[in-house]
Amino acid sequence: MKTFRSIEFYTGTREEQLPDFSTDFPYVASCVDLNKYSGRFVPWHWHKAVELFYIETGTLEYRTPKGKILFPAGSGGMVNSNVLHMTKPQGENIKTVQLIHIFDTSFIAGEHGSRIEQKYILPITTAPQLEIIALYPDSQPQKRILDLIQNAIHLPEQEFGYEIRLREILSEIWLSLFEVSSSILEEKKKHDKTNDKVKMMMIYIHEHYAGKISIPDLAAAAYLSERECYRVFHDCLHMTPTEYITGYRLQMACQMLANSQEPVTAISHACGLGSSSYFGKVFREYMGYTPVDYRRKWQNFDR
Incomplete structure (x- = not known):
């Protein structure tokens, strides 16, 4: 797991450049301590990869063009593909630490155009109404997803079968996200x-x-x-x-x-x-x- 205190962008864009992100393993896990970020915030950016996160300490505000959501310690969620967003901790002297998985959906969908991509991935990543899926521990189905997000972070990278076990947990998280957001997915909205x-x-x-x-x-x-x-x-x-x-x-x-x-x-x-x-x-x-x-x-x- 990497520890970051800033983000970098691809030349000529505001799309985030993800370190150690490769075509043969399009995934990176990170621990973000917002107190160590310049200005104590992460500026506006986006990335094609999806972002799963868990707030370990503090309260973090996520902003998108549609508004803002507060995530206290113990909560988390998912930022969808190519969604413009920024984050800012609440409170001046409160330590705010966030655990993050960022991965290309091909990691769980396989080949582009596969049945898995068509049936389970694209309905979420192409849904304009799903900029962020918020998860809170007072809902049992959502708490289960939050537990899985934490479990995946703590998988031993040197252990035999790590990549397959990680993909298995991320796939389980994705199916659960599909279930908790099913009512929102039924809404029909045009791309903005x-x-x-x-x-x-x-x-x-x-x-x-x-x-x-x-x-x-x-x-x-x-x-x-x-x-x-x-x-x-x-x-x-x-x-x-x-x-x-x-x-x-x-x-x-x-x-x-x-x-x-x-x-x-x-x-x-x-x-x-x-x-x-x-x-x-x-x-x-x-x-x-x-x-x-x-x-x-x-x-x-x-x-």
């Missing part, structure tokens, strides 16, 4: 193209954050008018395009400060925030630290 549009604009920002980004150019990247651009950001991310651009630039600045010795002035220009004085002002408002103090805190974190 707004999500695709905001992803296109997020990709544009990821590619151009170091330079000037105008709203007309950003809107054009998703074939929208400026007015529609503002509406899509408001509806999906509950912020303006400018707020998102600034936030993303500051996220990049945090990574540069924590992982390099580049001068603050160079970082301020590299992340598209201009002069070091403006960068320092905005950074302190956003993070509560000066860039120098932030660098000192995170580069000395494990010492």
